[in-house]
Amino acid sequence: MSRAVFFDRDGTLMEDAHYCGDPAQVRVFPGAAEALRQLKDAGWRIFVVSNQSGIGRGLITDEQYHAVQREFLRQLGDGLIDASYYCPDAPGVPSTRRKPEPGMVFEAAGEFGIDLEASYLVGDKAIDIECGRRAGTGAILVRTGYGREQTCAADFTAEDAAAAVRWILARR
Numbered sequence: 001m002s003r004a005v006f007f008d009r010d011g012t013l014m015e016d017a018h019y020c021g022d023p024a025q026v027r028v029f030p031g032a033a034e035a036l037r038q039l040k041d042a043g044w045r046i047f048v049v050s051n052q053s054g055i056g057r058g059l060i061t062d063e064q065y066h067a068v069q070r071e072f073l074r075q076l077g078d079g080l081i082d083a084s085y086y087c088p089d090a091p092g093v094p095s096t097r098r099k100p101e102p103g104m105v106f107e108a109a110g111e112f113g114i115d116l117e118a119s120y121l122v123g124d125k126a127i128d129i130e131c132g133r134r135a136g137t138g139a140i141l142v143r144t145g146y147g148r149e150q151t152c153a154a155d156f157t158a159e160d161a162a163a164a165v166r167w168i169l170a171r172r
Contacts, residue, residue: 001113001114001115001118002043002044002045002112002113002114002115003043003044003045003114003115003118003119004044004045004046004047004082004108004109004112004114004119004120005039005044005045005046005047005119005120005121005122005165005168006047006048006049006104006105006108006119006120006121006122006132006135006137007046007047007048007049007121007122007123007161008048008049008050008099008121008122008123008124008125008128009048009050009072009084010050010145011123011124011125011142011144011145011146011147012122012123012124012128012142012144012145012161013028013029013032013036013048013072013076013161014026014027014028014029014032014072014075015027015029015145016124016145016146019054019057019059019060020054020060020068021054021059021060021061021064021065021067021068022064022068023067023068023070023071025068026068026071026072026075027075028072028075028076029144029160029161029162031160031161031162032076032160032161032162033075033076033077033080034162035161035162035164035165035166036076036080036081036161036165037077037080038165038169039165039168039169040079040080042169044168045082045112045114046080046081046082047081047082047083047084047085047105047108047112048081048083048084048085048086049084049085049086049099049104049105049108049121049131050084050085050086050087051086051087051089051098051099051127052065052086052087052088053087053088053089053090053091053098055088056088056089056090056093057090062088065086065088069084069086082108082112083108083111083112085097085104085107085108086104087099087103087104099123099125099127099128099130099131100127100128100130100131100134101131101134102131102132102134102135105121105131105132105135105137106135109135116135116136116137117136117137119137119138120132120137120138120139120140120155120164120168121135121137121138121139121140122139122140122142122158122161122164123139123140123141123142124141124142124143124144124145124146124147124150125145125146125147125150126141126150126151126152128141129141129150129152129153129154130152138155138156139154139155140154140155140156140157140158140164140167140168141154141156141157141158142157142158142159142160142161142163142164143157143158143159143160144159144160144161
């Protein structure tokens with residue numbers, strides 16, 4: 001079994017562009033790629049789990065999501081993300097994948113043999129922390145994106161994804 005870190009995308013690894021459908025709006029946070037490289041070098045698997053309700057709301061298309069995702073991965077650099085999962089469902093639509101439900105995490109864990117108890121979920125919203133709790137991972141809130149506005153019981157609160165990675169690596 002492998003250990004992994006599951007990252008929310010918008011507001012956690014890149015600036016939240018509010019239903020981003022334009023690759024030109026993608027801005028990976030400074031230090032994020034270097035931090036992910038440190039995780040990879042230490043033997044961690046890395047996944048992105050992202051709610052993309054703009055698709056379900058009709059604000060962006062699935063094609064636009066994929067174009068943004070390709071630009072996000074290009075800016076991060078090759079080989080850092082093992083897999084990305086997204087949920088296009090709008091709020092109120094019954095879904096086992098829309099965070100805080102842990103479906104995307106469980107899907108990745110099943111496909112890649114992940115030990116969830118030895119893993120973490122990092123995000124900028126209380127629903128990310130709740131998703132981690134429901135999946136059985138540790139949960140880290142970052143103060144980027146919506147993080148400064150959130151009140152939740154995270155295992156750790158970090159200034160950004162790079163600080164979250166430093167905390168994870170110092171613990172393991």
